Amino acid sequence: MSPEIIRLILAATGETLLMVAISGVLGTLFGLPLGVFLATSGKGELFAAPWVNSVLGVIVNAARSTPFIILVVAIIPFTRLIAGTSIGTNAAIVPLTVAATPFIARLIEGAIREVDQGLIEAARAFGASPLQIVLKVLIPEALPGIVLGLTLAAVSLIGYSAMVGAVGGGGLGDLGIRYGYQRFMPEMMLAVVVVLIILVQAVQSLGDRLARRLNKRIRHA
Amino acid sequence: MNAQLGNLSDPGLQRLVPAEAIVRLEGVSKAYASRDGTPVPALDGINLAVPQGSVLGVIGRSGAGKSTLIRLVNGLEKPTSGRVIVDGADIAALPESALRHARRSIGMIFQHFNLLSSRTAAENVALPLEVAGYDKAAIRARVDELLALVGLADKRDRYPSELSGGQKQRVGIARALATKPKVLLSDEATSALDPETTRSILDLLSRINAELGLTILLITHEMAVIRSIAREVAVIDGGRIVEQGDVFDVFTRPQHEVTRTFLADETGRALPPYVAERLRAEASPGSQAVIRIGFRGPHATDPVLARLARDLNIETNILAGSVDEIAGRPCGTLVVGVPQASLTKTLDFLNKHDLDTEVLGHVS
Numbered sequence A: 001m002s003p004e005i006i007r008l009i010l011a012a013t014g015e016t017l018l019m020v021a022i023s024g025v026l027g028t029l030f031g032l033p034l035g036v037f038l039a040t041s042g043k044g045e046l047f048a049a050p051w052v053n054s055v056l057g058v059i060v061n062a063a064r065s066t067p068f069i070i071l072v073v074a075i076i077p078f079t080r081l082i083a084g085t086s087i088g089t090n091a092a093i094v095p096l097t098v099a100a101t102p103f104i105a106r107l108i109e110g111a112i113r114e115v116d117q118g119l120i121e122a123a124r125a126f127g128a129s130p131l132q133i134v135l136k137v138l139i140p141e142a143l144p145g146i147v148l149g150l151t152l153a154a155v156s157l158i159g160y161s162a163m164v165g166a167v168g169g170g171g172l173g174d175l176g177i178r179y180g181y182q183r184f185m186p187e188m189m190l191a192v193v194v195v196l197i198i199l200v201q202a203v204q205s206l207g208d209r210l211a212r213r214l215n216k217r218i219r220h221a
Numbered sequence B: 001m002n003a004q005l006g007n008l009s010d011p012g013l014q015r016l017v018p019a020e021a022i023v024r025l026e027g028v029s030k031a032y033a034s035r036d037g038t039p040v041p042a043l044d045g046i047n048l049a050v051p052q053g054s055v056l057g058v059i060g061r062s063g064a065g066k067s068t069l070i071r072l073v074n075g076l077e078k079p080t081s082g083r084v085i086v087d088g089a090d091i092a093a094l095p096e097s098a099l100r101h102a103r104r105s106i107g108m109i110f111q112h113f114n115l116l117s118s119r120t121a122a123e124n125v126a127l128p129l130e131v132a133g134y135d136k137a138a139i140r141a142r143v144d145e146l147l148a149l150v151g152l153a154d155k156r157d158r159y160p161s162e163l164s165g166g167q168k169q170r171v172g173i174a175r176a177l178a179t180k181p182k183v184l185l186s187d188e189a190t191s192a193l194d195p196e197t198t199r200s201i202l203d204l205l206s207r208i209n210a211e212l213g214l215t216i217l218l219i220t221h222e223m224a225v226i227r228s229i230a231r232e233v234a235v236i237d238g239g240r241i242v243e244q245g246d247v248f249d250v251f252t253r254p255q256h257e258v259t260r261t262f263l264a265d266e267t268g269r270a271l272p273p274y275v276a277e278r279l280r281a282e283a284s285p286g287s288q289a290v291i292r293i294g295f296r297g298p299h300a301t302d303p304v305l306a307r308l309a310r311d312l313n314i315e316t317n318i319l320a321g322s323v324d325e326i327a328g329r330p331c332g333t334l335v336v337g338v339p340q341a342s343l344t345k346t347l348d349f350l351n352k353h354d355l356d357t358e359v360l361g362h363v364s
Helices: A001-038 A050-065 A068-074 A076-083 A090-111 A115-127 A130-167 A172-184 A186-214 B010-018 B066-073 B096-103 B121-132 B136-149 B163-176 B195-212 B224-227 B247-252 B256-265 B271-278 B297-301 B304-312 B338-351
Strands: B022-035 B038-049 B056-060 B081-086 B106-110 B184-187 B217-222 B232-237 B240-246 B286-297 B315-327 B330-337 B355-364
Touching: A001 A050, A001 A130, A001 A172, A001 A186, A050 A090, A050 A115, A068 A076, A068 A090, A068 A130, A076 A090, A076 A186, A090 A130, A115 A130, A115 B106, A130 A172, A130 A186, A130 B081, A130 B121, A172 A186, B022 B066, B022 B217, B038 B066, B038 B217, B038 B232, B038 B240, B056 B066, B056 B195, B056 B224, B066 B081, B066 B184, B066 B217, B096 B163, B106 B163, B121 B136, B163 B195, B184 B195, B184 B240, B195 B224, B217 B224, B217 B232, B224 B247, B232 B247, B232 B256, B240 B247, B247 B315, B247 B330, B247 B338, B286 B297, B286 B315, B286 B338, B297 B330, B304 B338, B330 B338, B338 B355
Parallel strands: B056 B217, B056 B232, B106 B184, B184 B217
Antiparallel strands: B022 B038, B022 B081, B232 B240, B286 B330, B286 B355, B315 B330
16 A cells, blocks of 8 residues: 555544534533433423423434435525534534434433333432432443443444545545445445444443443452 | 221321322322233332331342332332332432432432443442532542442452352442432342342341431342331232231231232241141041231240140141241231131130130041
């Protein structure tokens, strides 16, 4: 491989990591409260607001059922409003965040719902407020599940980030399409795929290890 | 004496309730909305008073309403009607923030312990104190004190997954006591434990009751729990209290059918199968009458059968029996067979000696 190819791959890997990291962090920032609310606002729950819960549920489902490539194009005006442009790595972060937020919210909702209802009852019994229950009981108890969910989200974002290449988003996917496919450079395509595989493996095993460390439910040797 | 055993739903009997009750349920009913909107009654006209410093056990089958009853006391459930007074405050009428504050003086322990798996024993005990806003130093001191009280000082940094069931319940007890409550609610706290561990947890609760003067209200479906720890018992069935009173009285002279069913499992009360099979309601020529004799208090250890043989020359046939201690007082049950001809004389003799008798039937 020529130094030129290596330089291109390194730059694209940096772009991908940047997009995934920023949209992952922003998606968690928006998705965590949304997920907690979805998990606790059903009928008879801590922040019972069944009507708001249903509406949010429908919006989240709608966002999640829109194919990512369509979402990217559909929200171009919004992207321009936020990022000032609709092309490039920075612009790509906007649709990635919009896609990640409802996905992360659902994953966090699932993790929170796994927490034993008895713990909520115990916390209410010793006088904890709903907010204290969320912060001191639900999130700490759901943390291993939340970490696994965020790992899954990060892996999906690596996949999504390859698609934003279609709108000039940069990153590994863009590189693979433009050089590997359009200029017919199979070695470039192969290199891109290998780097993506390594990235996904690294993210997944990191997440698994962290979740295992946080999980005190099983005895560790 | 027997008047106290009656149904306290009777307004005339409420005068017997001690004035210094720390928990009082007055005419409490609770109904849940079913799927189609019609109310399903869970509790119906409950009157219950738990005197300060006492241990009151509520026993009932599953679905009898005992779980709803105990949750009314700390406001986890709201009554449909009636009042729930704890330490002078009407729990059901308190606004949410005042209720949270009131809950600090009502500890609760659970069948499945409900400990946070992500926190160590010490951190679990610290949680109610963190919630109540204590500073770090005060929390640390209190947690050490509590873990020592429940005998787990050496397990402070263990996670619940590293503890046995009994140890988990001890952490649960320490957590429930953290904010120095006046009342402890026990929701089937020993139902998930083996008999030996149950024993040690009940001993701990008795000790806490005696040493800290903590009032304990417990619900259970096991008579063994009631007899070893409670001084007063309420029997609940179909959402109503059907019998209530001193544990010794209720155990030795059960009035209600449900209470008898619970007691049937107790040793010495059940007839051995070979007697039960042959038991008939009517006497026949040459048959023996089967009598259950209840010994209570000071008479429990009297050699009454020996006297019966000596004084009246009546020979009895012992079929089943036990001598035991309930709420610290001796009591016993004997099931004996006596010749049909001597039945009246035997009953007279036994009743004269102030023993409870019940003719169960006849065997040929």
